Amino acid sequence: MKKIRKYNIRNLEDLHAEVASLKAEYMMQEGVLFSDTKVYLKQFTLGGFIKKYATPSAFLKIDDKLNLSSSVMSFVLPFIMNTTLFRGSGFLTKTLIGLASNKVGKTLDAEHLSAIFNAVKSWFSGSRKKKTKEGADVDYGIPPDSETY
Template identity: 30%
Template structure:
């Protein structure tokens, strides 16, 4: 579909038409991209809404805050992963999937860097070892038997 350009006015009109067509095509591509993006992120948005209803995540304006204000150390991350596994294997052994899921979500929520970190773990270990050491029976030192010879004397 060739357009016959005969003078300068036709050229300027064609350039303006092509610029408008380019803007229209860009708008259509952006809308399609946004539609695809919304389709792919809708399950995530659904889970975030469910989480905010349960109280797992909370949004403040445009920024999302994590469950703790300080950075989590390795003990906190370890606790977040293995505490739900430990609960599922011990206390929740013959429970349903819904109960296990809810307890896992709540246990991950409660393990934060303010309440469970290296210092807290060290304090717990110190208390446990102090308790174990205090419950051990103290052994009395053996009495020395006096044979009547002073220890510093020279005997031949």
């Protein structure tokens, strides 16, 4: 619906004043519209998505609908499985592996991923302490004929 304005213009000065006020109103509305559009478009940039979803709490399970780590894993895990382990497999095998790893990827969340990472890390790091032989005497640097022995 178009807004009808009534102008009270009687002479040339009133006309110029009305044109100036309309230009000022136009410029003000343009600035407001430009800033609102800028804010609206900023939420759809890569930085806006990172600020919204890539927080530490977003990687944890907020609710069943939004679980960023399991969503990423449901896409990445089938790709990794098909390109590394099952590279020479046929179409049917790759499809079945893709479906199975997609389901497994959806169940993984940040806690499961960190537990798996820590388990794999413990396999490679292990305990690096030298074990002493139980039967051997420990040499403390004191000779056995010493009076303090």
